[in-house]
Amino acid sequence: MVSKLGLIIKREYLAKVRNRSFIVMTILSPLLIVGMIVLIAYLTKINSDEVRVVSILNESSFFQHQFKPTKGISYLYLDGISLDEAKDSTKALEYDGLLHLPNEKDAEKVANSAYLYTKDNPNTTIIQQLESVFQRQLRQDRLQKLGVSSDQFSQIEQPFDLQLATFDGEKSVKGINEIKAFIGGGFGYAIMMFIIIYGGFVMRSVIEEKTSRIIEVIISSVKPFQLMLGKIIGTSLAGITQFTIWLISASALLLLAVTFLGIDLGELSGSSTAMPGMSQYASMDSDMLMYAREILDIPWALLIISFFIYFVLGYLIYSSIYAAIGAAVDNETDTQQFIFPIILPLMLAIYVGFFSVFSNPHGPIAVGFSLFPLTSPIVMLMRLPGGVGEGGVPLWQLLSSIALLALTFLGIVSLASRIYKVGILMYGKKPTYKELVKWLRYK
């Protein structure tokens, strides 16, 4: 019996990895992904390298030399011409804007009647830059009137960061919850992708056996359940092979791109909105060390073991449903109505994860979804980097989540295999949900 299962697994694995489109995807995907990352990084770089020019016509005696060129914007001072002439020349020179400061008695009035002229809607970076210059100068002026010297002012302006620590007295850094959830989320996301891609493979392979009519030849030698199990295991082994190749080749390619093309990936994370805190706060070396320590502090062993448990159980649950769907229908177009309800909990898990678990990993929503078996493989992994026990996931939650998942696994696999058993011998019709329920009672 075991050797038959082995034979089936081997055949399914070889059939998958020898498939031409599978090979093409295995080779092409990392190239595409790395290519995209490099392209985005490159475009971001071009964008940040571009310098915008704003001409300034200052008819007042205030704000002289306050506008200092920054990385993205440079200023050009116009002098002794009228506003209209200044507009014309700015337009003619294709500068990005003209800032006009009229001649007024004091800085407040100058600022209030100043205008930025642009061709169309002005760039937000330019507006922010200009506003901050005005703001800083005006605040300084106002404080000076209250008797604060410019030296004192610079002292006041020192930025402030709140220090963070846990109750145990361990120092902490901002954004670490997000980073941890992000790492867990990465695992969860990998599980979801794996389920969707390779679950679909399982389904198509079942449909192929049905349409090519080999199914009855095979199940006269092996039990339908063996065939289903062998198919799921063989396909997932092919999937793991593909994933591993992707991981290795994508890292190698990325390394090559970084070394030879000089793409700075830091710019990417700086511009991404997923982790607004990170690059900003990580600027200081001591913080960097702290981040490194926090990441090392993540219970990796627990996380990886849990990943495997959740991965295996979650994948088996979903792929057996996929197999049942494949058995129930006659061709792939009929699968749509059955697939949507499967994808739904997966999508829900990802969205709930990103919107609720990141900010509040141990809140009621996070707890609920990490216990519910169809979402727990993804949501629980997002919570786990915080550890188990105090300050992390309570042990009972982890254990009951796994127990629930295991029970669901047994239930779903037995239901799915019943539908599979009946479905593979039904040709030429698309069943309704009602009929599927009826099939469950067949002997």
Add this chain to the structure above:
Amino acid sequence: MDHILVAKNVSKMYGNYTALSNISLNIPKNCIYGLLGPNGAGKTSFIRIINQIIYQDSGEILFDGEPLAPKHISLIGYLPEERGLYKSMKVGEQALYLAQLKGLTKPEAKTRLKYWFDRLDIADWWNKKVQELSKGMAQKVQFIVTVLHQPKLLIFDEPFSGFDPINANIIKDEILQLKEQGTSIIFSTHRMESVEELCEYIALIHKSEKILDGKLSDIKKAYKNNIFDVGLRVQQNEDTLMKNLEEKFNIIGPKFDGEEHQLDFKIQLPSEETAGILAELSKMANINRFEETIPSANDIFIQTVNNKDNGK
């Protein structure tokens, strides 16, 4: 008599649909047993139960005297009606895979496959993909895979569908040869022509019930209705002859060929006794044909099904 398979009161329902009701069959060893019936009668359900693909709701099945169990799967070879092969797999590789699933070791499977591939003249196809094969070629591969593990019981469900006449003949000869070697064979079909040449025993299944079974020759005897086929060489006036005949006998469908002076008709006799009739007939004309009409399997099939449907 020794039986390879005995079914006792086997019933099977799919929800509210009855596929088999109280089927009892005795299938003798070393013979070809025809399982006949129209489409949807329940033949395939019965065969799937023998192959343990599905299970009966009630009743018992004995294989070679023992209750049917999973260990018997390797002693049965099954060629289903709905059959196919993996399209993208190579022929040889696929045959090896299917043979190994039946419990053969790889080297054993290889040797036997080589023998069969040569025998059926398809050795060149070993490395071809199935999608390049014609339907008949694929059927040959399927036939080989079915018989390769030398099962005690072979089950063929519509084995000749998809074959051209030449290849169908080759397969028919192979089936007969397997029977000669001692294999018991169940042959399921709704095509009656093939039954006459092959089957020694038949069972008729109609609307989930067995309505007839037994030795084909016995059934035919039972269905004989003492009708004889007669041909006469006519010398005198055929009208007077006809008149004389119709006065004495029950004549069915007379046909006269004036050029050949040949009169053909069927005659219904009250018993099997023919000596008197022959004497009478030979006084009237030259008899050049006198033959008992034996009902064909097809006739029996249609007659039985009609009787059943009319509630007789």
